[in-house]
Amino acid sequence: MTSLQKLRLPHLIKYVSLLCTETKFRPSKSNLYVNGSYHILQHLRFCRTESVVNLRNGGNIGELANKSSVVRKEAQAALLEYLHCTRSLQIMDAENMSRNAPEFFDRLLKRVDIDCAKVRGSLARFLRYHPINEFEPFFESIGLKRNEYALFLPQKMMFLNDDKSLLENYYVLCNYGVARSRVGKIYKEAREVFQYECGVLQSKMQAYENLGLRQPLVVKIIASSPRLLIGNVNREFVEVLETLKKLEIEYDFLEEHISEGDSYDWKCMLELMCLLSELGLSEGQLGKILTHHPDLLLVCSGRITFCLFGLLIKFGLTLIDVQNVFLQFPQISVVKFSTNLCKCYKFLMEINTDVQDIGRIICSYTLLLGSSELKKVRSLLGALNCGKNRLREMVKNDPYVLKKFVRGVRVDRLPEENRALDVKLVKTKFLLSLGFVEDSNEMEKALKVYRGRGEELQERFDCLVDIGLSREEAISVVRVYPQTLNQSKDVIETKVGCFVKDLGYTMTDLLSYPAVVSYTMQRVKLRLLMYKWLKDKRAVHPKLSLSTLLSCSEKRFVKFYVNSLPRGIEICYCLFKLLIKMGRGRGKGKKQSAIAARDDNGSGEDEKLPVRRRGRPQKPLKDDIDEVDEIEKIDEEDVDEEDSKVLSKSTNENGRKRKKPSQVKENGDSAIEENGTKTNSTALIKSVGYRQNGSRRKNKPRRAAEVGVECK
Structure with missing residues (x-):
């Protein structure tokens, strides 16, 4: 069960x-x-289905029409019946307006609310009591958009039958063969045509047929150039037809290539044909060119060809060269040819090609560039695995290589062995000129030690010769100390000039210790000026070598030289501030110059610099006095003192008590105390420390508080 x-x-x-x-x-x-x-x-x-439920409960037919094609067809049938039966429009016009005006139809459906499943009856009842402006669906059905026909809507009419001249001329165009969707362009560009009296429009179209044109060609010409229907027969159009006839081009050429969707300027086309004739082309050659490349004349009414002509002349082509370009024009559109030519010019500019080379390449290889759609420079460099210089040389030597760089063609990477070999050969040639033996151990070491290309090394070596060294002396310098050539030409000139001109040393001193060039200028100046001051005080040996002064560590220099006199730290600090004010120009000097600008030495007392904190603004202190005057002042005071009693006496100077010898000895490594923070005296020298050439180790990061109390 x-x-x-x-x-x-x-x-x-x-x-x-x-x-x-x-x-x-x-x-x-x-x-x-x-x-x-x-x-x-x-x-x-x-x-039942969702649509039936909505209809029973009352709904918007516009929403249902978007979901159901059946509902939409019923609504279109209701509109067709209203326009044809109620408004007495021709069945073809009513059908065209109901089917080819989607925007108006959607707006109409959104206004209709129904309470039963009879869509057709509901829409018919709505139209019976709410008549529509028939010009809106009419203009949209002939190809105009709402924003275009909004200005054409009549102010005092809403029924289409009221404008008899409009309908009469509309029927003339449709009966002649003009598509209903093309009538809107004629109405937009030549509105006067729809105000003609009976028979006028037909006579104008017949006048163009009398020129020998077939009716389908006249339809295309009227649809593309509506203003030909205004006034008498257009003179420029007649001259274009006569010129084509002289060139032995049949009118079927126009019928085949003219597009109803385009607009044509017959005067511009006539000027283009005259220009091409002035290039020296015969009628047969010009006719052959236009027959094989109709876009030269018809695309944008020949304006693109005018632009191409001006572009070729600007690049330096002669009239004969331009003539050959048109005679050998490739089988691509003139728009594509012009675009490719401009992109090739941009390509050559991006790889830094000289203007003369660009002009030469474009003049000699115009057809090649116009036929090639090149890849972008960035993607091409990545595919070739090379730089712009090498790519530029390839194009300059053989422009036909551009055929391999067009879009859609796979590009293989260039070999790298030849490039590396060339660089090594140039560098080896330079080292051989310095006296190195080929294929020796010294040569292998030198190739690793000397950094840079051969041309750069030669330029730096010539710089040493230009500043006053003989070639033999320069060779001895770079062989004893190879790192000299690892610096740029400007750096070498600046350091040697500072050593000789500013500090008063000779080239012989430089030859005795070539490593001077490797130290920073501030380190060299600070130590040598400090040594000069100590010599004047007779506190050091008067003939110390440069290597002894410059190569020793910061701690050793402070211990044996800076602290050799009680005021050594003060003098060193003043020298340091003076060098900062003169400007070092890079590195730590920039930070410390900003710090030194806030220091105040005018009182002669111990300077109290507040601890610098990260991210907080610092109030400026008193203005600095001239450090040179302060050094001279301290020197004058030291003259009156006996050198043997400097460390044993405790005197008052400028209102400040000098520390006891025991305190001096105890605080030898911490010279000045600021806000409870003690600063090591070696900070003066560390700020201008020596960094060995070739070392890529970054400087140790320092806090702002440490920088604020440095170099006291």
């Missing part, structure tokens, strides 16, 4: 559903029972 119920239940449900659909039956609130089951049909849904 249970199995029998399972077999009969689906059939029963299907039968009840069909019955409810046909009789519009609505289930009652009571539950439907089936023998052997409890509430089997309690949740059974007896309903």
Whole structure:
């Protein structure tokens, strides 16, 4: 029994559903029972599709039309019936307006609210009591957009039959063969045509047929150039036809290549044909060119060809060269040819090609450049694995290599062995000129030690010769100390000039210790000026070598030289500030020059510099006095003192008590205390420390507080 119920239940449900659909039956609130089951049909849904439910409950037909094509077709049929039967428009016009005006149709449907499933009747009832402006669907059906025909809507008319001249001329154009969708362009560009009296428009079109043109060609010409229908027969158009006839070009040429969607300027086309004739082309050659390349004349009415002509003349082509370009014009559109030519020019500019070379390449290989759609420079450099210089040389030596760089062609990487070999050969040649033996161990070491290309090394070596060294002396310098050539030419000139001119040393001193060039200028100046001051005080040996002064560590220099006199740290600090004010120009000097600018030495007392904190503005202190005057002042005071009693006396100077010898000795490594922060005296020298050439280790990062109390 249970199995029998399972077999009969689906059939029963299907039968009840069909019955409810046909009789519009609505289930009652009571539950439907089936023998052997409890509430089997309690949740059974007896309903139609979503659109029918919305129609029963009242809905917007515009929303339904977007979901159902059937509803949309019924609404279009209702609009067609209204326009044809109620408004008495021709059936073709009514059908065109109901089907080819989608924007107007959608706006109309959004205004209609219905309460039953009869879409057609609901829309017809709405149109009966809410007449529409018939000019809106008419203008949209002939090819105009809403923003275009908004200005053409009549102010005192809303029914199309009221404008008889419009409909009459519209029918003339349609009967002549003009597509209804093309009439809108004629109305937009030549509105006067639709105000002609009966027979005027037909006579104008017949006048163009009398020139020997077939009716399909006249239709295309009218649709593309509506202003030909205004006034008499256009004179420029007639001259174009006569010129084509002289060139032995049939009118079928125009019928085949003219597009109704384009607009043509017949005067511009006539000027282009005259220009091409002035290049020296015969009528046969010009006719052949236009026959094989009609886009030269018809695309944008020949304006693109005018631009191409001016571009070629600007690049330096002669009239004969331009003539050859048009005679050998490739089988691509003139727009594509001009675009490729401009992109090739941009390509040559991006790889830094000289202007003369660009002009030469374009003049000699115009057809090649116009036919090649090149890749972008960035992607091409990545594919070739080379730089712009090498790519530029390749193009200059053989412009036909551009054929390999067009889009769609795979580009292989260039070999790198030849490039590395050339660099090594130039560098080896330079080292051989210095006296190195080829294929020796010294040569292998020199190739690693000397950094840079051969041309750069030669330029730096010539710089040493130009500053006053003989060639033999320069060779000895670079062989004893190779790192000299690892600096740029400007750096070498600046350091040697500072050593000789500013500090008063000779080239002989430089030859005795070539490593002077490797130190920073500030380190060299500070130590040598400090040594000069110590010599004047007779505190050091008067003939110390440069290597002893410059190569020693910061700690050793401070211990044996700066602290050799009680005021050594003060003098060193003043010298340091003076060098900062003169400007070092890079590195730490920039930071410390800003710090030194806030220092005040005018009182002669211990300077109290507040600890600098990161991110907080610092109030400026008193203005600095001239450090040179301060050094001279300290020197004059030291003259009156005996050198033997400098460390044993405690005197007052400028209102400041000098520390006891024990205190001086104890605080030899911490010269000045500021706000509870002690600063090591070696900070003076560390700020201008020596960094060995070739070392790529970064300087140790320092906090702003450390910088603020440095170099005291």
